[in-house]
Amino acid sequence: MYMGEALFEVKNFSVTLNHIPIISDLSFKVEECEFLTVLGPNGSGKSVLLKSLLGLLPHEGGLTWRAKPKIGYLPQGLNQASVRDLPLSVADFFALKRVRRAHVPALLAQVGLGEELLTARAGYLSGGEFQRMLVAWVLASDPTILFLDEPTTAVDAAGGETIYSLLNEIWRKRNLTVLNVTHDLNIVYAHSTHVLCLSRFGRRCFGAPREILTPAVLRDLYGAEVKFYTHEGKDAE
């Protein structure tokens, strides 16, 4: 896979919320076409980092983009239940960002959903279907970088793996850059080129997953014995 120059660089990056330092003095670079997973236990500041990179939360320190990015964002916690109250069809959901109805079937097809869902109520899709639709919705504006904030929390383990396989396929086909936040260790080995780990105790690591995620690092990260295994032959390159 092609690896280009740095798409964005983070230097001495700090985030303080309500006078509590959440992230301090973080530096790393993201190259074009990377699949970077930000890994860490709950409370380690993963989502806060992602939101500050997106400009949704204030930060101090440097964040330099090589060029103005076209960002796609899959937020945490947006699922079918969030829109169940609304008479909102799948076609309506796409119309919210001015995607013409005629273009929606092709968008749905690339995430493995059929045209018959066009008129279905978005709030009554299954968790997996809704998440796929959301991926298609985000891709409709042709982003060059995807920010994923725990995109599989609303689906079961098997469904989550399917979503990640889909995202991985889209990442390869479209030469996207992906910044993905998760606490799921398996995702890192199966789908990421790089990993940035954050712990509650301020320890960090950054690099290719197989090189840096040693048992000692994982113990540091999660603060206890962690059972882990690598997916031989399935590791990200």
Added chain:
Amino acid sequence: MTMELLLSLTSGVFIAGAAAYLGTLMLSKRMAVVAGPLGHLALPGVALALVYGFSISLGAFPFVVLGIVLIWLLEMRTKLPMEALTAIVFAGGVATAFLFLPIDRAEAALVGNILSVGPYETAAAVVLCVLVFIAVNRGYAKIMLINIHEDMARIEGVNVRLYNLLYLGAIAVIVALGVDLVGGLLTAALVAIPAAAARNVSRTLPQYGVVAAAIGIVSAVAGILAATATGLPAGPLVIIASAVIFLATVPFARS
């Protein structure tokens, strides 16, 4: 048909239609209940208008704007739940109004005064409702997206502050006009009931908006005609008409 009735019907149709359409956004943000305290907070303005003899809506408007700013600031500062703030604002508005509201004119403030609306007020109501309708219609998709997920809307390039301002401005105008149609006590119903009924029977967003506006309009016409026929106040009858329509839609609701 007399001129008075024609003016009342015209004002009623435009105010109720625009309120119901706006209501479809307020319901999705679970904000419909906020129109209630705003109506109540408008009461001191209504009282001033009645005492000094100018338009009820004109008196209500600055107080509604004040109410919106107050709720917005209180919510930010105290992080109290909206229901608690609603109760505080409600009580404050009603209490202040009754300090100087002449009790013999209280009815107009509480249940509206649409049957005695004048030609200039009607013209102003029509123009304002058309403006609100156009603004809400233009911003509808973006406001809906903000309602669904504010951060995602922001990343998709929606100017969240601008559309929140547009949304609150539309609420202020509609509540001020609604006070004239159904009174300070019932404005929340003008916004919420047609939208709730429309939600029961709609499958898509365009249907939702159109059906809500239609229910609002039918309720206003039915209420005003019933009021002229019976001599009862129009405001409560308009709300009762929409409540009856709501009940009729309940069997169609998807649980």
